[in-house]
Every structure is written in C-alpha cells, then in structure tokens.
Amino acid sequence: MTFLYARAIAAVAVVALAGAGAGRCLAPVWGRERSGLEQAVFAMLGGLGILGTLLFIIGQFYFTRALLAAVLVPAAALGIAPAKEFVARGWHFCREHAGAKAAAGAIALVLLITAVAGLAEVRGDWENDAVAYHLLGPRVWLRDAVIRPVPDNCHTAFPQTAEVLFAALLSIGGDRAPGFFAVLPLGLFLLAVAALARRAGLGAYGAWWCMALAASMPAVYAGARTGFIDVWYASLVIAAVILLLDLRGPTDFAALALFCGLAMGTKYTGLLVAPALAFTSFYLWKKSGGRNGREFLAHWTLAGGVACLVASPFYLRNWILLGSPIYPTPEALLRFFHPKYLPLAAIREFQEYIWQRGAGLGRGPLAYLALPFNLTYQTSRFHGAGGIGLAPLGFAPLLLLFGAREKSTKALALLAWVMTSLWFLQQESRFLIPVYGIAAVLAVLGWRAMLARTGRMAAALALGVVAISISYGCFMIASARSEELRRVMSPAHAERVRAQQIPYLASFEYLNGTAAVRKVLILDRSVPPYYLERDYLKPIGQWDEQVLPGVTRAVDALPHAKELGVTHVLDVQSTIAPFQVPPNFPGLELVVDLPGQRVYRVL
C-alpha cells in the first residue's frame, strides 16, 4: 500500500514540475512586471494547460508511456528551478505573515483532507462522473495507445486538457495518482483567488481570508474531488479575470486569451466565459474614458483568435472524428452538424437530463432573484453541492451599502452577475465555481468596507459570519470525505467495503485475472467499464450511444460476438434492466454465476 501511495505522490510531483517547466517557457506572454504570486499562478496553470493540450495533439497519433516520459521528463527538469523558487517564496511568506493563523489552518485542513482522501481507491458506479467518463477515457487511451473518444460514452469527447493529465498520472503513478492530483488544482485555485484578491486591492491578510472562504465552500470542493475538473477549469477562468482587471497592451490580451482558450479546452462552459469577459472589459474600457476604440477592438479580435487557436485541437478533433465540434451536439446545432453514434432521441434525452438537473433552484424571475439566498441556504436542492457559506451573502451586499468605489470591484461584481445570469439557464452548481471564487473576494472587500464605517457590534457579527462560514464548510467537507479517509487509514476496512462500492466486482476480478479474456461484450449500459482492464465492446452506451451500426439493443450483438472478436460476455441484473442473455443461448458457456452478475465464455 505504501508503494502505491509513494508512486502516486511521485507521479503528481513529476506532473507538477513538468507544468512549472512548461510555464517557464510561457513566462514572456505575461511579462516579468507582475507580482511573484501572479507569475507563479500563471506559470503553473498555463504550463499544465499547455502540457495537456500538447499531449492531446500528439496523442491523436501515438499515446504510450514512452511518449509521456519523453514529454514529461524534460519539462520536469526545466521546472525544478522555478518550483524551488516558488516553494521558497511561499515558505518565507508563511513565516512573514503568520498572523492569519485561523485562515491558514482552514486552508491547510482542506488541502490535507484532499491529499489524504485522494489516495483512496477510486470507487463508485455510473453516477460517479470520475468512474463514468473522466477516468474511463484516459484508461482506454492508454490501453489503445491513442487518444480517441470512447464511442460508448459521449462525455469522453468533451474538451480534455485535464483528462490528458489524468492519463499521464494513471500511466506513471497508477490508479491512485489522479485522486492525489486533486490537491494541485485546488491549491492553484486558492492561489489564483489570492492573486485576484490582491489585484482587487486587498492586502495579504485579506487574500488569506479570501482563500480560506473559497477553500471552505463545499460547492467549490464538489469540483475538486477525485477525477473532477471543475476547480481546474475555474482556476483558468480566475487567471483570465486577474488579467482582465489590468489589461495594458497586446501581450496582456494574448495572456488572457491563452487562459480563455485553455478554459474552452477544458469545459464547454468556457465558451460562455469569453463573451462575459469581453463585456466586462468593455465596461472597464468605457470607465477609463473609452479612448482608442479601434485599438480596443483590435486587441479583442486578437484575443478571440488566440483563444480559438488554443482550444481548436479539441473541437477540430471532434468535428473530424464525430461530425460535430461540440459533442454531444446541442439540438440547435443539428442543422449544421451531423454527429455520429448519437441518435436524435439520445441527444434529446441527454438535454432533458441536463435541464432536469438544473431545476432544483427554479426557473422563473422570482427564482432568479432568490438565487443568492438559495445558493447560501437551500443546499440540499443542489445535487450535493453543499452551499457557499454565509460570507458572500453576508458581506457582498454591504459593498453596495457602503458604496463600491473602485473600478476593479465594480468590474468583478458585474462579471459575477453576468456569469451567474448565463449559468442560471443551466444551474449545475459546479459550473459556477469561478463565480464562487470571485464571490469570496467580493465578500472580503465588503467585510473591509463595513469595518471601516461601523462599530464593534458589526465587527463581532462579521467575525461570527466568517467563523461559521469556515467552520461549517470545513465540517461539511470533512464529512463528505470521511469514508475515503477511513479507507486510507484502514486497509482492512477498505477491503471489507470494496465489494459494496465497486459494482460487479467479482466479475471484473474474474475478467481481469483470466488470461483467456481478450475482449468483453458488456450488455448493460449501466456497467462502468472503468474497472475492466481488458478491451471491451458496449453496443449501447451510457447515454444510449449506438456503437455498432444497426444494433439498437445490446442483445442483438450476441449472435455476432465471435466475428467481433469477443471472448467473454458480461451480463448483469441492474437497476435499469434484468439479465439479457436468453437461457441456453447457443455458443456461450456460463463461467461465473453470482447473484446479479454472470460471465459467459464465447465458444
């Protein structure tokens, strides 16, 4: 077990160093005039993002451990010097500003929980996105030695800067590495929030409190768990926002475009961020006097071009291989694109599912107005997101009351409002994480403005709000990860509950451990193939993808099993369907017969 953990930690260290090394090459884009914190955050985020994009492009042709080593090792060697400098600066800062102990303690607690719980084995069924697709794609790419969307899960065609890094981690660090990696994007997100706080005019201690508030938001943490990419995506958006507040010349626009492009290459929601940033930039430009309109327009045209260029590999690949740059294709785009493998009914069902998921907080104008209240208190209606603490609702309105004087504060509030309004159409809590980061900064700005003009009673109440926000958030986060923490601390417990947490474990163990198994036919669409270490065929995918032409029911593939190269068939009795192999089906021999799961050998 110790070897597994050590290997995972070493792999994350190598990827982090490689990110720092790649970021070092990008440093001229944002220049040397920025603060040490901003430079470090931009270098790590930009470096890891570009590394993911580069590996994605090469991986379209060849994707093996040798290739990963050839890219990561030189990049990691380049990253040693900047990483050493970063750690030294961080250490000095912590010693210099030892006053914010409570904030630092909360941050350290959340990072520690993430690191330790991340070492637990990835478990869960098809409802766990990490198992269903974030880690399924990387596992299949490594097996096939090429990056291709997995035809039975359309979500593996999503933009993939993060998933490519997961593949590198799986390859060199084993299956615990992606979980432990979660601590790196979360740490970078918090540092990005701190850099934004400094850019918005807060002092070092204000930045610490922003980090503590963001770290203890359970809704933020929901996007930082094993295999989730939302906090990584949010960090890229926050980096773009930092640049937005201080756009001076073409290189700043290019740097902003780089992070916008990486956000678009990480999640489709990144496509909505660029217009929101452009709108806020227009506001800032008007506030600055609105001179040189042509230059402003030219800069944004350049930025748009660079962002599209950075994100283009992911969208072009989908267009070429799957018939649509955005896949699963929204129904409105079906007039222009003709996606493969995904029938219209499946597309509609998927969109219906997305719409239903966002119904928890309501759709009408009243629900829109009640959003701040619901985001704070009605956390149970939010798919386990767990709320954002009291501080944003408690302090951000006080900014209005006491008059937000600074342009950057007004711009942040405007951007948060625009992004929240766009998000309201969909309402998956994790997609709003960039706004939660901005909300933490606005909250501390409000807290500061309030303290300057109110008495002791308000100061005491404010302390109460902050204390409850952080302590309640940390409690929720620790509770949510208690099971994984227990599994890491107690291997005996982990082994005891393994069969309950991994569906059809006995069948997977048989298939993975039998040399004669070459290709498995999976009949039930709810079976997560992440646990299968062999090649497989799933005729009907999780979202009703049709992998084989003309096969609309999985069982119709059975007569063709031999010619498809299938050696074994996995049939299960799941929550959505009974066993599918008819009794005494010719050409099959039952080799595993357990409650709810059967494995057949193809004769």
Place this chain on the structure above:
Amino acid sequence: MPRFFGARRKAGMPTSQKKTLGAHASEGRRPKPRRALNVAANTWLLLVLGAFLWLRIWQSESITHLRQIFARHF
C-alpha cells in the same frame, strides 16, 4: 526577498480585523460610524446569521431528532 503577496499590511489600523484585511491607506483613519449605516449593517448580519441558525441548524435532521427526544422525555 520579493514579497509573495506584494505589499505589506498597512500600519495604524484601528481594529485587529482591519489589520488582517490589509485596509487601504485612505481608510487608515477610522471615520465616525454613521448611525443609519451601522444599524443597517448590524440588522443585515443578524438576519444572515439568524437564517443560518434557523434553516441549517435548528431544522437540521440531527437537531430535529434531538428536539424530539427532548420533547418525549420532558
């Protein structure tokens, strides 16, 4: 040694909390609290805290369970 977070905190802030937030130099001298603003801020924060205590603590499952046990015995 370049400072990790940039500027140091400003000296002379009137309260410890203001120090922790790195208030601006312009806010270094505390203006006299305006009564209306003070009351509005206090009321708002009390409402936020009260709503939390009511919705997230008092109505939580574990507290509801404890309340039921208490009601049964006393």
